[in-house]
Amino acid sequence: MSSSSAASYAAVLRTRHSRCAFGAALLGRLSYGMVSLSLLLAVNGATGSYTAAGGVMAVFGLTSVLLSPARAGLVDRYGPRRALPPMAVTYAVLLGGLACATDGRGTPAVLLVVLAAAAGSTTPPLGPVMRTLWRVLIPDRPLLQRAYSLDGVAEELLFVTGPLLVGVLMRVAAPSTGLAVSAGLVATGSLLLAGSAAVRVWEEQGKETAAPTGPPEGTPSGGATxxxxxxxxxxxxxxxxxxxxxxxxxxxxxxxxxxxxxxxxxxxxxxxxxxxxxxxxxxxxxxxxxxxxxxxxxxxxxxxxxxxxxxxxxxxxxxxxxxxxxxxxxxxxxxxxxxxxxxxxxxxxxxxxxxxxxxxxxxxxxxxxxxxxxxxxxxxxxxxxxxxxxxxxxxxxxxxxxxxxxxxxxxxxxxxx
Incomplete structure (x- = not known):
C-alpha cells in the first residue's frame, strides 16, 4: 500500500522538533559534500603534486571512515551535547589549519598529512546522530522508513551540491577557501544540532537511548570491531x-x-x-x-x-x-x-x-x-x-x-x- 509522497514526507517534517534538528544536521553535512574536493584542490595547489594530493586525501578518508564507529560510540556513551561540540570544534580548527597551510606554496607534504589525519579522526558523525534522532522522535516504523528515506535523499543531494559550491568559490577565491567554509559549516551545524530540542528529547528518554555504563547485553567488550x-x-x-x-x-x-x-x-x-x-x-x-x-x-x-x-x-x-x-x-x-x-x-x-x-x-x-x-x-x-x-x-x-x-x-x- 502507498501513500502520497507529499503527505508522507510532510508528516515526517511535522514531527515535533524534527525540522530544526534536520536543518542543523544538513547544514553541517554540507561540509562533507565540499571538503573532499576542496582538500584535493588546495593540496594540489600548495604542493604542485597530484601524488601528494592523493596521499593526503587517502589519509584523511581512511581516518575518517575507519574511526567513525568509535566516534559514534562516544556520542552513544556521553550524549550529543557533550560529545559533538568538542569533536566539531577540533575538526573545524584542523580544517582551518589545513586552509592556512595550503594558502600558498611550499608547505611540507608531511605537515599536510599530519593535519589531514588529525582532522579525519575527529570528523563529527552527523549522519549517524541524525538517524538516531529520527528514531527517538519517530517511534512509528512506517514513518521512520520515510524519515530515513528523506534523510538519505537529502544527503545524496548534498554530495551533489557540495562540489558545485566549491566550483563557485573557486571563481572568486583560492581553493583553500573551500576548506575554511567547510570548517564554518560543520562547526555551526554541529553546535546547533547539539543544542537542539531533539537532543534534549534523546537525553530525556533515559536508558532506552542514553548510553549504558557498560557494553549492551550480549555484546562482547573489546572495541568497536x-x-x-x-x-x-x-x-x-x-x-x-x-x-x-x-x-x-x-x-x-x-x-x-x-x-x-x-x-x-x-x-x-x-x-x-x-x-x-x-x-x-x-x-x-x-x-x-x-x-x-x-x-x-x-x-x-x-x-x-x-x-x-x-x-x-x-x-x-x-x-x-x-x-x-x-x-x-x-x-x-x-x-x-x-x-x-x-x-x-x-x-x-x-x-x-x-x-x-x-x-x-x-x-x-x-x-x-x-x-x-x-x-x-x-x-x-x-x-x-x-x-x-x-x-x-x-x-x-x-x-x-x-x-x-x-x-x-x-x-x-x-x-x-
Missing part, C-alpha cells in the same frame, strides 16, 4: 550489503570514465553521474512511501541482487546514452538499499548503541567505495570493460547472500516497514 561481531547476523548482513554496494558504486565511477574514453564521449560523464544521483533521489523518495509486507532482510536481499544485476548489464551499453539510462536505473536502487540497511541496523541496535550501529553501515559503504576505486583502476586496461562491470557487480550480489541464512532461520523477526 568486537561489538560488530557480536551484534547478530542481521546487523552483519546490513554492513556487508552496505560494503558491497559501496564497492560496486566506487568501481562504477571509474568504469564510467573508462567507458566514456572508449566511446570518445567524455562529455557524457557528468550526465551519467547526475543520472545516478537523480535516480537515487527518486528511488529513495518512492521507496519511503511504500508499506512493505516483506521483512527488511528479504527486501535488502532482493534490492542488492537486482542492483548487482543492473550494474553488470550496464557495461553492455551499446551507446553512451544507454549508459545514462542504466546509471539512472542503478540509482533508483541505491537509496532504497541503503535505507533498508539503516533500518535493519536500527532494529538490531540495543540500548545506547544506535548511533554506532548506524555508523557501521556508513563505514561499510565508504570503506567499500574507497577500496574498489583502486582495484578497478588496476583492472581497466587488462580486461574488457563489460567484464570489469561484471566484476564490479560481484560484491553487490555476494553481499546479498549474507541474508539467506538469516531468513532460513527464525532470527529475522523484523516487522515490515
Amino acid at each position: 568486537a561489538g560488530l561481531l557480536g551484534a547478530g547476523a542481521r546487523m552483519r548482513q546490513a554492513v556487508a550489503v552496505s560494503a558491497g554496494v559501496g564497492t560496486g558504486l566506487g568501481a562504477l565511477d571509474l568504469l564510467v570514465i573508462a567507458f566514456a574514453d572508449e566511446q570518445r564521449a567524455p562529455h557524457i560523464v557528468p550526465w551519467v553521474l547526475a543520472a545516478l544521483s537523480g535516480g537515487s533521489a527518486v528511488g529513495g523518495l518512492v521507496y519511503g512511501t511504500v508499506s512493505w509486507r516483506a521483512t527488511s532482510s528479504s527486501r535488502l536481499t532482493f534490492l542488492a541482487i537486482v542492483l548487482g544485476l543492473v550494474v553488470a548489464t550496464t557495461g553492455l551499453s551499446p551507446h553512451p546514452y544507454v549508459l545514462v539510462a542504466g546509471a539512472a536505473l542503478c540509482g533508483t536502487l541505491v537509496a532504497p538499499t541503503l535505507t533498508t540497511a539503516y533500518l535493519i541496523a536500527d532494529e538490531c541496535a540495543g540500548p545506547g548503541v544506535r548511533t554506532r550501529s548506524g555508523a557501521w553501515v556508513n563505514t561499510g559503504f565508504n570503506a567499500g567505495s574507497a577500496g574498489s576505486t583502486a582495484t578497478a583502476g588496476l583492472l581497466v586496461g587488462h580486461l574488457p570493460l563489460p567484464a570489469c562491470f561484471v566484476l564490479a557487480a560481484v560484491p553487490v550480489v555476494l553481499s546479498a547472500v549474507t541474508a539467506l541464512p538469516v531468513r532460513a532461520s527464525n532470527r529475522d523477526s523484523a516487522t515490515a516497514g
Whole structure:
C-alpha cells in the first residue's frame, strides 16, 4: 500500500522538533559534500603534486571512515551535547589549519598529512546522530522508513551540491577557501544540532537511548570491531550489503570514465553521474512511501541482487546514452538499499548503541567505495570493460547472500516497514 509522497514526507517534517534538528544536521553535512574536493584542490595547489594530493586525501578518508564507529560510540556513551561540540570544534580548527597551510606554496607534504589525519579522526558523525534522532522522535516504523528515506535523499543531494559550491568559490577565491567554509559549516551545524530540542528529547528518554555504563547485553567488550561481531547476523548482513554496494558504486565511477574514453564521449560523464544521483533521489523518495509486507532482510536481499544485476548489464551499453539510462536505473536502487540497511541496523541496535550501529553501515559503504576505486583502476586496461562491470557487480550480489541464512532461520523477526 502507498501513500502520497507529499503527505508522507510532510508528516515526517511535522514531527515535533524534527525540522530544526534536520536543518542543523544538513547544514553541517554540507561540509562533507565540499571538503573532499576542496582538500584535493588546495593540496594540489600548495604542493604542485597530484601524488601528494592523493596521499593526503587517502589519509584523511581512511581516518575518517575507519574511526567513525568509535566516534559514534562516544556520542552513544556521553550524549550529543557533550560529545559533538568538542569533536566539531577540533575538526573545524584542523580544517582551518589545513586552509592556512595550503594558502600558498611550499608547505611540507608531511605537515599536510599530519593535519589531514588529525582532522579525519575527529570528523563529527552527523549522519549517524541524525538517524538516531529520527528514531527517538519517530517511534512509528512506517514513518521512520520515510524519515530515513528523506534523510538519505537529502544527503545524496548534498554530495551533489557540495562540489558545485566549491566550483563557485573557486571563481572568486583560492581553493583553500573551500576548506575554511567547510570548517564554518560543520562547526555551526554541529553546535546547533547539539543544542537542539531533539537532543534534549534523546537525553530525556533515559536508558532506552542514553548510553549504558557498560557494553549492551550480549555484546562482547573489546572495541568497536568486537561489538560488530557480536551484534547478530542481521546487523552483519546490513554492513556487508552496505560494503558491497559501496564497492560496486566506487568501481562504477571509474568504469564510467573508462567507458566514456572508449566511446570518445567524455562529455557524457557528468550526465551519467547526475543520472545516478537523480535516480537515487527518486528511488529513495518512492521507496519511503511504500508499506512493505516483506521483512527488511528479504527486501535488502532482493534490492542488492537486482542492483548487482543492473550494474553488470550496464557495461553492455551499446551507446553512451544507454549508459545514462542504466546509471539512472542503478540509482533508483541505491537509496532504497541503503535505507533498508539503516533500518535493519536500527532494529538490531540495543540500548545506547544506535548511533554506532548506524555508523557501521556508513563505514561499510565508504570503506567499500574507497577500496574498489583502486582495484578497478588496476583492472581497466587488462580486461574488457563489460567484464570489469561484471566484476564490479560481484560484491553487490555476494553481499546479498549474507541474508539467506538469516531468513532460513527464525532470527529475522523484523516487522515490515
